[in-house]
Amino acid sequence: MQHIVMFSAGAGSWAAAKVVAKRFGLKDLRLLFTDTLMEDPDAYRFLIEGAANVFGLDLADKMNVPSHTEFPDFRDRSKWRLYLHELRAQVSVHMPQLIWLKDGRDVWDVFFDERFLGNSRRDPCSKILKRREADRWLTKNCDPHNTICYVGIDFTEAHRFDDGSGGGLGPRRALEGWRYEAPLCSEPWMAKWDIMELMQGENIAPPRLYSLGFSHNNCFGFCIKAGHAHYRLLLQTLPDVYSYHEQKEQEIRAYLKKDVSILADRRNGNRKRPLTLRAFRERFEKDGNNATGDSDYGGCGCFTDQSVLTE
Ligand code: SF4
Incomplete structure (x- = not known):
């Protein structure tokens, strides 16, 4: 059985990956990250450190895991993309279990290409850059009969995974033949505060967006759905x-x-x-x-x- 964790560079998916690793071991575990090319620099740091922690890898003498101050200015898009390209290449050599996918565009490229500014009801950015990319990889690399996918939704948001009336990610994906699970919606019942404690215990600095007050570590604090x-x-x-x-x-x-x-x-x-x-x-x-x-x-x-x- 293949175990694929949708790894977003957020705390929830990191904790979900830890639970899956403990339950099933590392041999058939993959972490799937879909890059919008517009994440917070510290999200990329956490992505790499968090994944290395899940797989029990020490990257210290293999590659530099950059701090957010080492990244180029995100507004210089060519330089930024090149930097990410090189970082991704290094990670794929030293930690191939972290599958780092990209469409090649960022959220604004998608809005311009689609001639549509996303909103809370229609989100071409995540549809194209995240869900479509992940689906493409899953279809190409996994047999749905032999694969379980995991997300980092915790029990405080369990309705987003399964609302009990056929709605939510789990039932919707099941209709398409894929088995999805949300390990934090059952034992060990981990909420965000438990995950932060776990992170501290593992000596990983939480993504800085959380300490700035953001509830998600997505898109460098930007979201087309936010209020x-x-x-x-x-x-x-x-x-x-x-x-x-x-x-x-x-x-x-x-x-x-x-x-x-x-x-x-x-x-x-x-x-x-x-x-x-x-x-x-x-x-x-x-x-x-x-x-x-x-x-x-x-x-x-x-x-x-x-x-x-x-x-
Ligand atoms: S976090 Fe918001 S802006 Fe970024 S891809 Fe997801 S929906 Fe789009």
Whole structure:
């Protein structure tokens, strides 16, 4: 039986991989990472260190696992991509059990190519860069009768895996012939705080986005599905990243010649209207938190949300 963990560079999938490794051993275990080419540099560090920890490998004398300060500026896209290309090549030599997939585009490339700015209901970024890439690899390399895939959803979000009415990732994938499991939704019942403790015990630094207040370690703090509170946090903690996405949003508006935006304005009981990241920032700079009082964090769920596998 092959055991494939959907390894997102987040804490949950790392803990799921630890549980699977303990239960079934390492021989038939693979970790599958789908790269949006736009992860936080520290997510790449955690991806490599976390995977090495699962497989009991010491990479110290084999390769440099870069800290986030060693990465080039993410805004220099050519340099950034080349750096990732070389890092991926090194990892594939020293840790081939970590399957590091990429489409070759990042989320903004996909929005431009699809002529569509994603939203909380339609997410071409994760559909194309994550789910399609993972499916391609699974179909080519695994027999569904002889494979179990695992995700890092924990019991606090168990409905995303199986809502008991045929919805959720598990039942949906089963309809397509694939067996999916969520090891953190049953014993040993690990939630995020348990996972952080486990990480400390293994001497792995948690991904820095968590300590900045983000609940997910995806897309460098960006997510097309996120809400006001999430973007307020991004603006306050990673202003360069916010500024980059603000600019990209302006570019796609001009390209599509449409009044589209990532956020929506529902203030004062108004009908939902587009709210650009630029307008949101300007509102925040003028009126502070009162101006962005919406407490909606929204959130990522690239492999698990309702839209997953239905498009
Ligand atoms: S984290 Fe958000 S922006 Fe990134 S690929 Fe997933 S849905 Fe898209």
